[in-house]
Amino acid sequence: MKLKYTALAIFFVLLISSCSITKKLEKKLVGKYAVEMLKSSSEEKAGDTYTNLMKGLLEGSYIQFNENKTYELSLAKKITKGTWQFSDDGKTILTDKKNIKFRIKNFTENGLELNSFNNKDVVLMILKKIND
DSSP states (O other): OHHHHHHHHHHHHHHHHHHHHHHHHHHHHOEEEEEEEEEETTOOOOOHHHHHHHHHHHTTOEEEEOTTSEEEEEETTEEEEEEEEEOTTSSEEEESSTTOEEEEEEEOSSEEEEEEEETTEEEEEEEEEEEO
8 A cells, every 4th residue: 555655656746847847848949940950861961052052941941939839830931830749758849740740959059959850851950049
């Protein structure tokens, strides 16, 4: 019986701590980010022409994560909107679109690095925070 109460207490402690971790991440994530660079894991060395083309396509691209768990992604002038949530481990941002999910690689001084999963390819997104 004592083991049952101990296990229940541990469960509640873990539940409460995971909620506070997620809340901290949400607060840190919310805001608008300019897409600075995209790099596919399947790319070979990019030449100047490719780099200039990518810069042109990314101009004005952004992703915005809102407090109400909605997002807006503008990439190459195409806008996608939906809802988002964290995975149970707090490392992946899941969206209501089955083909759009992001794994947090790193929060940087100026923004965020995300891995975006597209079929079998992983794309590194380097984002610069432009407002909260």
